[in-house]
Amino acid sequence: MAGNHSAPSGPDLALGIALADLPDGGKLVGHRDGEPVLLVRRGAEIFAVTATCSHYGGPLADGLVADDSVRCPWHHACFDLRTGEALRAPALSPLACWSVEQRGDRIFVGEKRKKPAPAPRESDAGGSQERIVIVGGGAAGFAAAERLRREQYQGAIVVISDDEALPVDRPNLSKDYLAGKAPEDWIPLRKESFYARNGIDLRLATRVADIDVGAREVVLGDGARVAFNKLLLATGAEPVRLSIPGADQPHVHTLRSLADSRKIIAQSGAAQRAVVLGASFIGLEVAASLRTRGVEVHVVAPEERPMERVLGPEMGDFIRALHEEKGVIFHLGDTAASIGASEVVLSSGSTLAADMVVAGIGVRPRVDLAERAGLATDRGVLVDAYLETSVPGIYAAGDIARWPDPHSGESIRVEHWVVAERQGAAAALNMLGHRKRFTDVPFFWSQHYDVPINYVGHAEGWDAIEVEGDVTAKDCLLRYKRGGRLLAVATIFRDAESLEAELAMEQSNA
Structure with a gap:
């Protein structure tokens, strides 16, 4: 995945830093041999690992340290500070680790530690027949x-x-x-x-x-x-398939596979107008991507607000306004009745010109x-x-x-x-017989232009939404509750608080 290839910042850790510059529980980014390194202090122990997440290159210095692990602020990957091992998806590759030495009141980062070689696997013929x-x-x-x-x-x-x-x-x-x-x-x-x-x-x-x-x-x-x-x-x-007349034409798409995405990209080069059916996360991400490619986009959906069922009315209004600022035109409270060679006829009787159609009406x-x-x-x-x-x-x-x-x-x-x-x-x-209960708190992220939405927990229904901050200013945390119990948290540009909410839910599961 993408890494952070910018010039290294912070001190040269081979030359050392003052111990006082890294208080207990603190994090500091420097570099060693041109590579960004994150220092983390946990009591008397100091760890040195790659400063960026191996998933999409998120800055781990902005993440959360819990026990002997660090969590990425972007997509909540988790790494072992001792070994660099990727403990949780979406990261699968480990972080590099460096040796650390304390001399008096200074900390020095030494050589990168070699990864231990895995134990050799026997061949199928000579080993397990399972x-x-x-x-x-x-x-x-x-x-x-x-x-x-x-x-x-x-x-x-x-x-x-x-x-x-x-x-x-x-x-x-x-x-x-x-x-x-x-x-x-x-x-x-x-x-x-x-x-x-x-x-x-x-x-x-x-x-x-x-x-x-x-x-x-x-x-x-x-x-x-x-x-x-x-x-x-x-x-x-x-994907749920459309059952309306014209749904089987080559310019009508769903998006699930790499082949699907390639087909949409190929058609988008010549398309001037696209109709996206459905205001789901996938539908709106497609809308944002097509607008980035310069295609005019109309979104047709039966609900009053996009994403209201998952995120509530205030966030739904924000998402609509965000897409409208980028030129997306919404036709809410409506559905497609049929699809022609170059148009979509809506149930309301309106007709929308369409060089391509993408259906994002859910999956089963x-x-x-x-x-x-x-x-x-x-x-x-x-x-x-x-x-x-x-x-x-x-x-x-x-x-x-x-x-x-x-x-x-x-x-x-x-x-x-x-x-x-x-x-x-x-x-x-x-x-393999480990008997490990699956207790992870659900997490997902959605990207709309330059605005990421992080969501931890799971709320199929709620009776209260508490809004902290300002949704329209893209600085907010929303708590979804039922019967006074916190079920889920959605955030925009509050990555640390999203991680803290996830950790708190995990601890309540223990």
């Missing part, structure tokens, strides 16, 4: 495979994906990549060589037709069978496999606190999983990228 099969090549499936190898799992790993592309950084498909601000090489989570190097049998463009629970096999679309000892279902969600979890296999489902695949389904040895993670959330006390299903990655990693640990 096989873990992962169905799905999205965030959860990738994170599970990556974590299994990081934990030095010795058995075979087979990842079966019906996508033609390597696992990708999906949030970018509607954000920077779609807007033309992110290069193609940002998009794969790992290069193709990663899978071969780590002994991960990644089968792309491959459909799983059924799960034979009794035989412990998955049945592929061509009739071939793949045996498993443990199985992870990470089939994700699929892909639970067909689970249902046919007899797994317990209820608006998703039901899992326990360890992400195990009703069939022992079969786990589910990501958009399809409905799990018992300790903070809200409810069984919830969340369609967020970071949650999927974290669940994939947790499921991997549990397939």
Whole structure:
């Protein structure tokens, strides 16, 4: 992912700094051999790690130190200060670490520490004959495979994906990549060589037709069978398709895959006007990206305010005004009735010119496999606190999983990228027998032009919203409560407070 390649700032840490310049609990950014280094003091211990997050290059000095870890202010990745290990998604790559020496009342940063070599893995023939099969090549499936190898799992790993592309950084498909601000090489989570190097049998463009629970096999679309000892279902969600006349034309798009994003980009070059159906996060991010490319954008949605169901009326009004400032034209309280070759006819009778149409009217979890296999489902695949389904040895993670959330006390299903990655990693640990409860607080971010919205927790409904700060000034924190209990927090440009809210919710789960 993107890093911070600006000139190093702060003191040259090889020359040392005064101990008094780094109080207990303090952070300081300097550099060593041209690389930005973050110093963190925890009592008598001082840690030195890369100063920028390995996900998108967020400034860790602005993050939160909790115990012996540091959390990124942008997207809430978490790193071990002792080892640099990426403890939580969305970061997957570790931070570099440096040796630190205290001489009298000064601190010196020495050489970069070498990463310990992983224990050698035995070959399948000479080692474990176990096989873990992962169905799905999205965030959860990738994170599970990556974590299994990081934990030095010795058995075979087979990842079966019906996508033609390597696992990708999906949030970018509607954000920077779609807007033309992110290069193609940002998009794969790992290069193709990663899978071969780590002994991960990644089968792309491959459909799983059924799960034979009794035989412990998955049945592929061509009739071939793949045996498993443990199985992870990470089939994700699929866009809700339009059912109106004209929805099957080549200039009508949904956005879920890299191929989808590429098609929209290709058409946007010649398009003058686009109609986005739906004022969801994905729809509005597409609107922002297309406006960045100079396309005229009309957004059609049935609700009164965009995002009101998730963020409430005040934030909804702000989001609408933000997009209108950038030239987006809203048609709210309306829906599309039909799509022609160059226009969209609305239910109200209005007609909008359209060279291209993007439908962002929601997604539905892909639970067909689970249902046919007899797994317990209820608006998703039901899992326990360890992400195990009703069939022992079969786990589910990501958009399809409905799990018992300790903070809200409810069984919830969340369609967020970071949650999927974290669940994939947790499921991997549990397939290895660690018995780790999934208690992470849900987190997502949305980007609208230069305005990021961070959201921690989960509130399907609330009876009170407390607003701190000024939403219109893009400096605010909103608390979503029900019965006096805090369920979620949304922030704009209050990154530290977002991290603190997440930590407080985690501690209440303990």
